[in-house]
Amino acid sequence: MKVIQVNNYEEMSKKAAEIIINRIQADNKITLGLATGGTPVQTYERLVEDFRKNHTSYKQVTTFNLDEYIGLPITDPNSYHFYMNKHLFHHIDIDPNETFIPNGLAENLEEECRLYDEKIKEYGGIDLQLLGLGENGHIGFNEPGTPFEQKTHVVTLEESTRTANARFFNDLSEVPTKAITMGLGTIVKSKEILVLVSGEEKRHALSQLLHSDKDEDFPASILKTHENVTIIATEDAIMK
Numbered sequence: 001m002k003v004i005q006v007n008n009y010e011e012m013s014k015k016a017a018e019i020i021i022n023r024i025q026a027d028n029k030i031t032l033g034l035a036t037g038g039t040p041v042q043t044y045e046r047l048v049e050d051f052r053k054n055h056t057s058y059k060q061v062t063t064f065n066l067d068e069y070i071g072l073p074i075t076d077p078n079s080y081h082f083y084m085n086k087h088l089f090h091h092i093d094i095d096p097n098e099t100f101i102p103n104g105l106a107e108n109l110e111e112e113c114r115l116y117d118e119k120i121k122e123y124g125g126i127d128l129q130l131l132g133l134g135e136n137g138h139i140g141f142n143e144p145g146t147p148f149e150q151k152t153h154v155v156t157l158e159e160s161t162r163t164a165n166a167r168f169f170n171d172l173s174e175v176p177t178k179a180i181t182m183g184l185g186t187i188v189k190s191k192e193i194l195v196l197v198s199g200e201e202k203r204h205a206l207s208q209l210l211h212s213d214k215d216e217d218f219p220a221s222i223l224k225t226h227e228n229v230t231i232i233a234t235e236d237a238i239m240k
């Protein structure tokens with residue numbers, strides 16, 4: 001794993017956007033894996049800024065998001081569908097039919113998961129996957145204890161994850177208890193992975209990722225076996 005240390009969130013976002021834009025320019029038919037949460041917000045802002053200034057085109061780009069809450073309609077501001085439209089998709093020239101996010105309202109959730117993996121395979125896998133890091137080491141919504149080989153699946157969120165995400169909702173009780181997430185087995189098949197880590201509250205998780213062995217109790221540790229992982233971390237997230 002390659003680690004790029006940056007001074008702050010702004011620098012992390014700038015660097016991440018540069019890498020993504022560079023990959024799109026090298027291959028305009030790239031398949032991107034996208035993340036949500038607080039961490040990538042400014043990276044998306046930078047992509048939009050670049051689109052406006054430099055006209056980097058997303059017309060032939062395909063995207064697959066990592067996860068979605070179960071039970072939130074896509075019109076709910078806390079759904080990841082809404083998030084992606086608000087922060088990125090509505091501001092660039094991407095074809096909406098080429099943006100995939102798990103459907104958290106699917107009648108048959110198991111089938112939805114199976115089809116999601118199939119779709120990713122149909123596109124030849126993910127070329128560049130963007131990841132945030134949960135305080136408990138989750139990636140996507142893969143909570144501690146998730147088998148490393150697991151494909152896209154339904155998860156019950158840990159209380160610590162719901163509490164961490166409650167800041168986006170009016171109240172903790174509104175945070176869904178379940179989600180669909182791309183599995184660790186799916187994520188690790190991506191050809192290249194870019195992990196963004198910002199802020200003191202991620203210090204413990206980042207230290208574990210950098211210094212501990214591969215362990216299913218710490219989902220992000222699966223990245224240790226991958227050959228092309230770059231972590232962009234802010235100074236305050238790196239334990240001294």
Ligand SMILES: N[C@@H]1[C@@H](O)[C@H](O)[C@@H](COP(=O)(O)O)O[C@@H]1O
Binds near residue numbers: 036066067131134135
């Ligand atoms: N499901 C998301 C993840 O995709 C995200 O990367 C992580 C960190 O979130 P944040 O960036 O808000 O700290 O937790 C959330 O629960």
